[in-house]
């Protein structure tokens with residue numbers, strides 16, 4: 635894990651902003667979206683009313699995204715809004731990176747999964763928190779350059795960020811679409827986004843990721 639202060643985050647309500655990920659020094663592109671009440675209500679039902687749904691891990695053909703995901707999720711009211719949104723995001727990710735297939739993961743998380751700050755060993759991962767708190771990441775614009783502090787946080791019992799460093803940590807909002815470059819993006823080893831799952835989140839989360847396959 636290294637810090638490269640020349641990298642930047644591109645964030646906008648314009649979906650086209652996601653293409654900024656192709657810029658050499660952009661390591662994080664965010665499409666900011668308003669939370670969807672329909673999708674939130676749908677997910678709330680199967681998280682809180684109980685269902686057999688635990689997680690999804692599938693390779694999805696981009697051309698058949700909607701048909702492929704339809705049966706992977708439980709039937710509760712509002713499901714159509716969720717399926718429509720997720721298939722759109724899959725198609726967009728496939729189109730952006732010219733992929734025929736993508737790796738879909740969707741997890742309901744009741745306790746923190748990756749509490750340590752880390753980088754992903756992938757070219758680029760799409761992360762969308764459909765429910766609950768979003769991913770935390772180290773802000774590039776802060777010009778933070780003390781990797782030892784990150785190490786200390788990771789090694790601490792509660793993973794709390796000391797007050798004086800709190801401003802260096804940003805959080806991706808619920809329902810925003812984020813593209814995070816990892817270490818396998820061409821010549822990007824030192825430019826991967828340092829991030830973690832939010833610690834001490836009080837409500838369950840539902841997180842969806844898309845990867846190259």
Ligand SMILES: [Fe+2]
Pocket residue numbers: 748752753754829
């Ligand atoms: Fe990660």
